[in-house]
Amino acid sequence: MTGRPAVHCSIDGCANPVAARGMCTMHYKRVRKHGNPHHITRKTPPMQRRHGHSWVGGKATPEYNAWSSMKSRCNSPTAPQYKNYGARGITVCARWANSFEAFLDDMGEKPDLGYSLERIDNNGNYEPSNCKWATPHEQSRNRRTTNYVDVDGERVCLTAASQRTGIPRSTLRRRLATGWPLERALQP
Numbered sequence: 631m632t633g634r635p636a637v638h639c640s641i642d643g644c645a646n647p648v649a650a651r652g653m654c655t656m657h658y659k660r661v662r663k664h665g666n667p668h669h670i671t672r673k674t675p676p677m678q679r680r681h682g683h684s685w686v687g688g689k690a691t692p693e694y695n696a697w698s699s700m701k702s703r704c705n706s707p708t709a710p711q712y713k714n715y716g717a718r719g720i721t722v723c724a725r726w727a728n729s730f731e732a733f734l735d736d737m738g739e740k741p742d743l744g745y746s747l748e749r750i751d752n753n754g755n756y757e758p759s760n761c762k763w764a765t766p767h768e769q770s771r772n773r774r775t776t777n778y779v780d781v782d783g784e785r786v787c788l789t790a791a792s793q794r795t796g797i798p799r800s801t802l803r804r805r806l807a808t809g810w811p812l813e814r815a816l817q818p
Contacts (some may be wrong), residue, residue: 641653746766776782
């Protein structure tokens with residue numbers, strides 16, 4: 631059985647097998663895209679060239695990560711959190727959908743690394759009037775599963791009501807679950 635001997639890339643120093651026109655896949659793609667098999671690009675997203683904020687020191691900034699993750703949660707059915715966002719009908723406003731600059735203009739930079747993007751109304755969309763940078767503590771109190779009650783005319787989560795009244799949260803939850811009227815449940 632006679633076979634053709636393995637032919638290597640014609641570019642000096644490259645031992646990869648030939649893919650097309652005497653070059654390996656990598657060098658052939660460089661020629662097709664840049665006209666030069668030796669062309670090397672710095673792997674930096676095009677967004678950096680526009681405003682310089684999305685990538686700093688080879689890493690995405692926290693603001694860029696928040697914007698990118700927000701879009702992924704809402705638009706990509708393969709994203710792990712899509713079921714809690716895009717599948718529920720949560721969308722990204724047109725202004726932010728394709729413009730990191732617009733997102734950054736509206737939201738500004740994170741006050742601190744511990745902050746994350748929060749929707750004020752959990753059933754609302756990602757838009758300037760419904761988003762803010764929030765602490766983990768604020769985020770934990772703004773979930774779909776959070777129980778809210780009205781205390782002195784203000785709607786607060788059960789934990790805040792517990793802190794205001796001095797009644798343990800578990801006691802408040804148990805009282806409300808067994809059908810106590812709110813006024814009675816909030817009395818020590």
